[in-house]
Amino acid sequence: MSDTAVLAVPPDTKKDPARRMSEAAAATCDQIVTPAVYADQAALDAAFKRLRAEDPLAWCEPEGFRPFWAATKHADIMDISRQNQLFTNGQREMLSYHEAEKGVYAKFGQPHLLKTLVQLDDPLHYKLRHLTQEWFMPQNVKKREDAIKSIAKQYVDRMEDMGGECDFQRDVALYYPLRVIMQILGVPESDEPMMLKLTQEIFGAQDEDLMRDKSLAEERDVEKGLASIQATLAEFFMYFTNITADRRATPKDDVSTVIANGMVDGEPIGQLEAMSYYIIVAAAGHDTTSASTGGGVLGMLQNPSELKKMMADPKAVSRTAVDEAIRWTTPVKHFMRTAQDDYELRGKKILKGESVLLCYPSGNRDEEVFDDPFTFRADRSPNKLISFGYGGHMCLGMHLARLEMQAIYEELFSRVKSIELAGEPSFIKANFVGGPKSIPVRYKF
Numbered sequence: 357m358s359d360t361a362v363l364a365v366p367p368d369t370k371k372d373p374a375r376r377m378s379e380a381a382a383a384t385c386d387q388i389v390t391p392a393v394y395a396d397q398a399a400l401d402a403a404f405k406r407l408r409a410e411d412p413l414a415w416c417e418p419e420g421f422r423p424f425w426a427a428t429k430h431a432d433i434m435d436i437s438r439q440n441q442l443f444t445n446g447q448r449e450m451l452s453y454h455e456a457e458k459g460v461y462a463k464f465g466q467p468h469l470l471k472t473l474v475q476l477d478d479p480l481h482y483k484l485r486h487l488t489q490e491w492f493m494p495q496n497v498k499k500r501e502d503a504i505k506s507i508a509k510q511y512v513d514r515m516e517d518m519g520g521e522c523d524f525q526r527d528v529a530l531y532y533p534l535r536v537i538m539q540i541l542g543v544p545e546s547d548e549p550m551m552l553k554l555t556q557e558i559f560g561a562q563d564e565d566l567m568r569d570k571s572l573a574e575e576r577d578v579e580k581g582l583a584s585i586q587a588t589l590a591e592f593f594m595y596f597t598n599i600t601a602d603r604r605a606t607p608k609d610d611v612s613t614v615i616a617n618g619m620v621d622g623e624p625i626g627q628l629e630a631m632s633y634y635i636i637v638a639a640a641g642h643d644t645t646s647a648s649t650g651g652g653v654l655g656m657l658q659n660p661s662e663l664k665k666m667m668a669d670p671k672a673v674s675r676t677a678v679d680e681a682i683r684w685t686t687p688v689k690h691f692m693r694t695a696q697d698d699y700e701l702r703g704k705k706i707l708k709g710e711s712v713l714l715c716y717p718s719g720n721r722d723e724e725v726f727d728d729p730f731t732f733r734a735d736r737s738p739n740k741l742i743s744f745g746y747g748g749h750m751c752l753g754m755h756l757a758r759l760e761m762q763a764i765y766e767e768l769f770s771r772v773k774s775i776e777l778a779g780e781p782s783f784i785k786a787n788f789v790g791g792p793k794s795i796p797v798r799y800k801f
């Protein structure tokens with residue numbers, strides 16, 4: 357796809373008179389874009405269930421957003437995701453308030469501040485992805501298994517040291533994947549608190565507890581929001597500029613070395629591309645896996661029969677429980693694609709230039725694909741989860757995510773004698789990446 361398509365300015369029209377929302381879409385479209393609804397699984401499930409049944413490819417015009425099609429069926433999410441030339445990422449890869457989109461255009465003359473893999477299309481996307489793809493393949497990730505298991509052990513030791521109670525999400529699930537991804541990037545442990553804050557500010561930026569500027573929770577101030585994101589990105593840039601210089605001078609066995617020394621079309625990778633790469637690996641590799649690690653433990657604690665299965669044979673059951681945790685939690689709530697040509701689906705015509713919301717939490721509860729989709733089953737098999745997306749952008753870190761979750765589930769459930777909820781869990785309010793915010797637990801080792 358051409359660069360001009362990437363730079364197309366979003367239209368200023370809020371509603372398209374040629375399009376009409378169905379009753380189901382009108383009743384649910386504001387819900388499926390609202391961050392707080394993602395902290396209320398029952399409300400979210402109800403909205404998506406209705407869309408899947410009544411209008412699976414729904415034209416949506418939610419307040420404050422440019423209109424889009426919502427794809428809620430597993431098969432349609434796959435169908436669109438696999439056609440990377442026809443459905444591209446560059447113009448609109450995720451939901452953003454229309455005012456914010458216009459603010460970015462006004463300030464930067466283009467849709468993005470960064471050039472991360474998820475914001476790019478081929479050929480540049482392919483060339484950049486290719487730089488680290490090999491690194492993230494199962495046989496290579498496996499080489500890190502001992503190091504990852506040792507981090508898992510440290511965090512379960514820490515839980516044991518805390519006595520009989522902790523907040524599993526805040527004390528364990530939040531930090532463990534962060535340590536793993538930072539080790540892979542070669543970031544020292546002493547810099548992790550700063551990295552944690554920065555990645556949360558980027559991904560959790562809709563939840564008032566995770567915002568840089570808390571006043572943004574009440575007012576939707578585009579200038580302030582942009583300034584807040586820019587401040588976060590500036591800190592990332594400063595940090596990783598030093599890493600690039602260091603890895604060019606002294607290569608190490610880490611992903612930062614691969615990025616810093618990467619060549620694209622015979623030239624060293626550009627500064628913005630390199631920065632964007634570190635940022636996507638740091639951010640995508642952390643919050644997502646934290647969410648599913650905690651989400652799976654919560655799934656087991658809320659379903660004692662599943663916890664029992666896990667405790668009986670942690671090594672065997674953790675293999676299936678990991679995928680079920682990732683299906684159940686669906687840490688990435690959506691991505692978007694924009695049609696480069698007209699396309700017929702479910703008897704409707706998606707027109708060139710219109711965008712499609714890929715509703716992963718809905719695909720993961722699709723009754724046509726999953727038996728008993730609203731039940732957490734630690735030994736679910738087969739499990740056709742759509743949580744990692746599909747096609748050319750399918751998650752680069754999925755083998756790593758599975759390996760690290762398996763390591764901590766095996767370690768935890770082979771050592772803990774009993775574990776139960778000690779209070780009400782709470783959830784992150786975010787329509788992009790989220791999961792549990794707090795899981796109070798009581799346990800005995």
Ligand code: HEM
Nearest residue numbers: 473474640641644645688744745746749750751752753757
């Ligand atoms: C892309 C989910 C863990 C790195 C994605 C996408 C999803 C996703 C849905 C977009 C796929 C698409 O558009 O079709 C998840 C989930 C995770 C997880 C649910 C954990 C359970 C990780 C980890 C890393 C990572 C550990 C570490 C490197 C990436 C990158 C991309 C990506 C770099 C962009 C790929 C591209 O656009 O070519 N992930 N992810 N993810 N993920 Fe993950």
